[in-house]
Ligand SMILES: Nc1ncnc2c1ncn2[C@@H]1O[C@H](COP(=O)(O)OP(=O)(O)O)[C@@H](O)[C@H]1O
């Protein structure tokens with residue numbers, strides 16, 4: 462209001478000054494009127510000049526939003542200050558909303574799931590890094606592209622066309638992307654007006670675990686059914702046929718062998734499930750390596766005698782007492798370590814023909830840690846089998862393994878135990894010349910005895 466008053470006052474003063482000047486110059490009435498008009502025009506020019514400065518500032522704001530308003534007076538100063546305040550407020554609001562958007566995007570970027578924002582025409586508006594990895598997209602190049610141009614899987618195209626928002630679709634990562642195949646579960650979530658959020662979840666590991674579980678159950682069932690069928694056959698024979706004492710004894714021995722096989726399998730399965738279900742052994746239980754070796758050696762000699770009869774026993778070569786005294790202690794679960802070492806020694810005895818040599822060693826490593834190794838002179842293993850030996854139920858020769866009381870689970874138990882002790886298993890073999898299994902333990906698990 463005061464601005465308007467001053468503005469009117471300025472106009473009147475200038476017009477009055479024009480009239481006063483005309484009067485001073487002694488002009489008549491027309492001169493007076495002309496003076497007033499000239500005064501009015503002078504005011505208009507001055508006001509227009511201020512308006513033009515204001516307008517040029519407004520134009521400048523496009524390229525330079527922070528530009529300071531010109532120094533003006535009267536209502537132009539009020540107006541420009543108000544506009545500047547409004548612009549500052551607007552800029553603050555824009556910055557806040559940009560920050561919120563940026564945070565939202567950063568949150569979606571951090572998602573382990575792929576996120577793609579699709580517009581009403583199913584064109585990509587935005588996607589996160591995981592989605593780029595899942596579908597081989599480029600977040601910059603592919604923006605505004607239709608998703609069906611980039612993801613041509615017919616099942617996906619049909620799913621999108623059907624606007625199926627209820628169920629997830631299982632997809633295999635497009636074959637054109639140079640990476641191992643991925644299994645993805647894709648879900649479309651509608652929002653806004655016809656827009657879609659596309660979420661992709663990597664289910665490769667889950668599907669592999671499912672497949673492994675199915676295989677495992679099938680394998681276990683098969684392994685149990687075979688001795689069970691044999692056992693049932695013998696029971697039926699005993700029930701139906703009159704047998705001489707010797708024959709009856711023979712049948713009972715065979716039944717005991719089948720029952721033993723089943724018990725061995727159940728024992729191994731329980732060992733595996735215990736290994737999977739318990740926390741890894743810490744560093745607070747230390748056992749002398751000598752104690753473990755003593756037990757293994759006694760078991761090995763008994764098994765070897767059983768396997769070879771008295772014909773041609775294996776040449777079993779264990780470290781001598783001095784070497785074992787120097788071996789020190791090992792940290793971890795003693796029962797697990799014993800079971801892993803015994804499995805390796807048992808395999809060597811079972812697969813090495815009578816008279817063959819088996820060498821068991823404990824060798825400290827220069828940089829710390831130690832290796833437990835079992836070297837045999839048996840038939841060895843062809844290279845193509847080596848990477849798969851630690852898979853459950855994987856055997857090179859299933860019949861031979863079963864005949865010697867194997868379950869096919871021994872090396873997977875060994876692998877599990879070693880992993881829990883941060884140790885690694887190396888298998889070397891030249892077919893026909895024997896095999897060498899080496900478990901290497903890290904320095905923090907081995908304490909050497911000073912001598
Ligand atoms: N010392 C070895 N010499 C030759 N083959 C071996 C030896 N140790 C293991 N294998 C092979 O690895 C397979 C898997 O071993 P493992 O898991 O212990 O099962 P198994 O119960 O059959 O012994 C065995 O069936 C055998 O074919």
Ligand SMILES: [Mg+2]
Nearest residue numbers: 808867871872
């Ligand atoms: Mg075995």
